[in-house]
Amino acid sequence: MGGTITVNYAMGEEILRRADGYAAEADRHCGTLRARDLPYTGWVEYASRLTDGELAEIKALAEVIRRKCTVFAVIGIGGSYLGAKAAADFIDGGRGSKREKDAPRLVFAGFNLSGSYHERLIEEIRDEEICICHISKSGGTAEPSIAFLALKRLLTEKYGEAEAGRRIYAVTDAENGVLRAEVREKGYKSLVIPADVGGRYSVLTPVGLLPMAVAGIDIGQVIEGAKASSAPALMRAAKRLACVRRSIQEEGKTVEVIGAFEPFAAAFTDWILQLYGESEGKDGKGMLPVGVGLSRDLHSLGQFFQEGNQVFCETLIDIANPPGDIVVGADGGFYAGKRMSSLNAAVRAGMIEAHRSVGVPIVTVGVTDASAHCFGMSVCFFEMVCAVTGLLMGVNPFDQPGVEAYKKEMMRVLRRES
Amino acid sequence: MGGTITVNYAMGEEILRRADGYAAEADRHCGTLRARDLPYTGWVEYASRLTDGELAEIKALAEVIRRKCTVFAVIGIGGSYLGAKAAADFIDGGRGSKREKDAPRLVFAGFNLSGSYHERLIEEIRDEEICICHISKSGGTAEPSIAFLALKRLLTEKYGEAEAGRRIYAVTDAENGVLRAEVREKGYKSLVIPADVGGRYSVLTPVGLLPMAVAGIDIGQVIEGAKASSAPALMRAAKRLACVRRSIQEEGKTVEVIGAFEPFAAAFTDWILQLYGESEGKDGKGMLPVGVGLSRDLHSLGQFFQEGNQVFCETLIDIANPPGDIVVGADGGFYAGKRMSSLNAAVRAGMIEAHRSVGVPIVTVGVTDASAHCFGMSVCFFEMVCAVTGLLMGVNPFDQPGVEAYKKEMMRVLRRES
Numbered sequence: 001m002g003g004t005i006t007v008n009y010a011m012g013e014e015i016l017r018r019a020d021g022y023a024a025e026a027d028r029h030c031g032t033l034r035a036r037d038l039p040y041t042g043w044v045e046y047a048s049r050l051t052d053g054e055l056a057e058i059k060a061l062a063e064v065i066r067r068k069c070t071v072f073a074v075i076g077i078g079g080s081y082l083g084a085k086a087a088a089d090f091i092d093g094g095r096g097s098k099r100e101k102d103a104p105r106l107v108f109a110g111f112n113l114s115g116s117y118h119e120r121l122i123e124e125i126r127d128e129e130i131c132i133c134h135i136s137k138s139g140g141t142a143e144p145s146i147a148f149l150a151l152k153r154l155l156t157e158k159y160g161e162a163e164a165g166r167r168i169y170a171v172t173d174a175e176n177g178v179l180r181a182e183v184r185e186k187g188y189k190s191l192v193i194p195a196d197v198g199g200r201y202s203v204l205t206p207v208g209l210l211p212m213a214v215a216g217i218d219i220g221q222v223i224e225g226a227k228a229s230s231a232p233a234l235m236r237a238a239k240r241l242a243c244v245r246r247s248i249q250e251e252g253k254t255v256e257v258i259g260a261f262e263p264f265a266a267a268f269t270d271w272i273l274q275l276y277g278e279s280e281g282k283d284g285k286g287m288l289p290v291g292v293g294l295s296r297d298l299h300s301l302g303q304f305f306q307e308g309n310q311v312f313c314e315t316l317i318d319i320a321n322p323p324g325d326i327v328v329g330a331d332g333g334f335y336a337g338k339r340m341s342s343l344n345a346a347v348r349a350g351m352i353e354a355h356r357s358v359g360v361p362i363v364t365v366g367v368t369d370a371s372a373h374c375f376g377m378s379v380c381f382f383e384m385v386c387a388v389t390g391l392l393m394g395v396n397p398f399d400q401p402g403v404e405a406y407k408k409e410m411m412r413v414l415r416r417e418s
Numbered sequence: 419m420g421g422t423i424t425v426n427y428a429m430g431e432e433i434l435r436r437a438d439g440y441a442a443e444a445d446r447h448c449g450t451l452r453a454r455d456l457p458y459t460g461w462v463e464y465a466s467r468l469t470d471g472e473l474a475e476i477k478a479l480a481e482v483i484r485r486k487c488t489v490f491a492v493i494g495i496g497g498s499y500l501g502a503k504a505a506a507d508f509i510d511g512g513r514g515s516k517r518e519k520d521a522p523r524l525v526f527a528g529f530n531l532s533g534s535y536h537e538r539l540i541e542e543i544r545d546e547e548i549c550i551c552h553i554s555k556s557g558g559t560a561e562p563s564i565a566f567l568a569l570k571r572l573l574t575e576k577y578g579e580a581e582a583g584r585r586i587y588a589v590t591d592a593e594n595g596v597l598r599a600e601v602r603e604k605g606y607k608s609l610v611i612p613a614d615v616g617g618r619y620s621v622l623t624p625v626g627l628l629p630m631a632v633a634g635i636d637i638g639q640v641i642e643g644a645k646a647s648s649a650p651a652l653m654r655a656a657k658r659l660a661c662v663r664r665s666i667q668e669e670g671k672t673v674e675v676i677g678a679f680e681p682f683a684a685a686f687t688d689w690i691l692q693l694y695g696e697s698e699g700k701d702g703k704g705m706l707p708v709g710v711g712l713s714r715d716l717h718s719l720g721q722f723f724q725e726g727n728q729v730f731c732e733t734l735i736d737i738a739n740p741p742g743d744i745v746v747g748a749d750g751g752f753y754a755g756k757r758m759s760s761l762n763a764a765v766r767a768g769m770i771e772a773h774r775s776v777g778v779p780i781v782t783v784g785v786t787d788a789s790a791h792c793f794g795m796s797v798c799f800f801e802m803v804c805a806v807t808g809l810l811m812g813v814n815p816f817d818q819p820g821v822e823a824y825k826k827e828m829m830r831v832l833r834r835e836s
Contacts, residue, residue: 111714141717150747281725281727286722308700353831
């Protein structure tokens with residue numbers, strides 16, 4: 001195991017020089033974070049403080065679930081599911097969770113209110129052995145609450161109420177909220193979301209670790225990778241990237257296009273979108289984080305990137321040693337004998353050259369491989385980049401006051417109609 | 419059958435008034451388009467000019483393929499696959515292509531150079547009965563060419579060269595390009611991409627119609643819907659939306675967030691992203707089109723939308739009668755007895771209220787249902803909106819000169835390394 005993260009910058013000297021000016025402030029913010037001198041910084045070095053006993057408790061619960069089911073339905077929205085989905089897709093290119101033929105399959109629900117989606121999902125899993133897990137700090141958010149009701153009904157119809165109760169799990173606040181109250185009343189098995197960790201920073205707590213372990217991912221390795229992220233070289237790299245992102249904003253860039261050249265990293269990109277968007281998008285500030293899949297989107301948005309309105313910068317995630325490959329056959333003409341991964345690297349180099357030539361600032365975050373170790377390391381790396389960038393921008397990277405607005409309006413609409 | 423499209427605007431009066439000023443020019447552009455007085459406007463009313471014989475030819479080829487395979491691998495990138503994927507996912511919420519239990523499953527390849535992706539895909543389909551279809555005007559684009567090599571090898575190993583050749587299909591230019599040359603040499607069955615239709619406007623030509631028909635979609639209904647889009651009321655609505663989008667750009671908005679409240683419409687959103695991005699993103703102009711899934715992304719990007727940098731407008735796609743639903747059970751408290759689709763509508767209304775209150779201009783495009791008919795109608799509607807908007811902006815909505823830049827740089831990198 002091992003692996004590391006390296007960052008490369010393809011952009012004007014002026015942006016990098018201006019970033020230097022933020023270095024001392026970034027050091028200070030990083031120190032404050034590592035001392036956990038701010039609320040909701042429980043995620044900082046959480047991995048280092050996780051005890052063997054706590055890790056064993058998660059693994060033991062996962063083992064119980066693994067013996068019971070062929071499908072594990074994770075019910076959550078935003079930070080309650082994006083991290084687990086990112087891990088399941090990313091680690092070993094999705095095989096981390098499929099190494100054993102009989103590992104339960106993860107499915108996700110409750111991140112929308114589509115009746116079509118949930119009707120189809122229920123139809124698809126109805127004949128499987130099912131366990132479900134509601135992941136929510138409060139239990140009160142509309143989308144997952146309603147999906148939870150639908151899936152509980154499926155379990156009750158299928159197994160009867162008593163056995164259904166033994167197939168329902170919860171990850172929620174230790175004390176408060178309607179989900180904790182239901183856990184107490186019904187006796188579901190549950191794990192705790194630490195009070196000092198916000199949703200989008202919670203993937204390496206039971207929120208993400210339980211689904212990962214159920215899917216057969218080595219969560220010990222994920223945690224080892226997370227610990228390794230506090231090495232001085234990685235901390236320096238994270239602070240530097242935060243300073244550069246802060247500096248890019250001063251160029252007037254209002255969009256950060258983020259993407260990888262491997263489809264298995266798409267959900268990891270989605271996780272970063274929430275992390276950055278919810279942490280930095282406030283007080284009228286921030287760059288709108290936009291996800292792309294590459295090279296796919298060079299054939300859809302590529303025209304815009306090359307010659308359209310230059311309002312954006314790019315962050316590319318490069319997995320140096322992807323977990324699968326194909327060699328082009330002898331009938332491949334110019335491509336004969338080449339590995340697809342090396343052609344993919346040439347596409348990346350070509351894109352960077354082409355976009356740099358028209359002035360797009362480009363950051364490449366290189367990750368050694370798609371191991372559980374590198375996943376844990378990358379999560380902590382981006383969390384630190386995000387928190388430091390937010391503090392450099394003068395916003396609170398740990399709250400999300402604007403998320404409530406549509407919920408309030410939604411409830412107003414429903415009450416009017418009732 | 420039937421159905422229609424209605425557009426609603428939630429934005430400042432000033433934007434709508436300014437849009438009025440573009441109405442006469444939009445009329446003129448629409449007239450020019452319908453007279454096909456510009457190059458690459460073969461897509462305009464293509465459906466009306468498609469003969470019964472041409473439609474029958476596509477259906478007949480699809481029937482041959484359907485009898486031969488359980489998996490139909492569509493190899494293409496950008497406009498060569500986005501439309502077919504949009505249709506397969508959208509129509510009847512994905513059931514349009516799954517109505518019969520034994521309809522071949524569509525899989526897509528060649529839209530990236532990920533060795534992991536293609537290795538996994540081949541592993542997954544290896545034991546199926548396979549036909550493949552390479553869709554490309556030239557046949558020279560790197561991503562699909564290389565995937566085509568890999569899948570041809572799979573077929574040859576599995577069936578021998580002669581039978582492999584009978585399982586390979588092509589949709590390409592009538593005369594030119596390396597794929598047409600290979601078709602001639604090897605005798606693959608093929609269909610023609612009309613010379614006067616660009617990739618992103620080609621979904622209702624054989625490019626999209628063949629995969630749809632193989633998947634079991636009623637392409638006659640798709641074409642009927644396309645024809646219905648030229649009704650005066652719909653033409654007026656398309657021109658009006660183009661004028662409003664042009665006007666919104668003058669507000670300094672640089673991003674258009676586009677999304678639906680149904681996951682089955684996600685690929686349709688992706689198709690719009692290419693259509694808008696490649697048509698309008700040139701000469702330093704255009705709004706970057708950004709796809710979202712709702713309400714999912716209100717719990718990731720929602721904070722940014724509510725309180726972040728207000729550089730964007732929103733286009734919401736609302737399917738009035740989605741093809742599936744769930745009723746919340748009696749244990750659902752406040753939600754008990756409500757249909758999930760009505761709760762979803764309340765979320766949409768809540769989002770519009772919340773975002774309008776902070777000044778986001780919001781367009782809602784309402785589509786009656788997810789039928790094949792409404793799909794065909796919606797495709798033509800958005801194509802007309804896009805082309806008229808581009809002409810109002812003073813760009814050519816039918817070229818894509820910038821897409822070549824990264825390909826040239828990629829080939830330079832590969833030659834240097836060889």
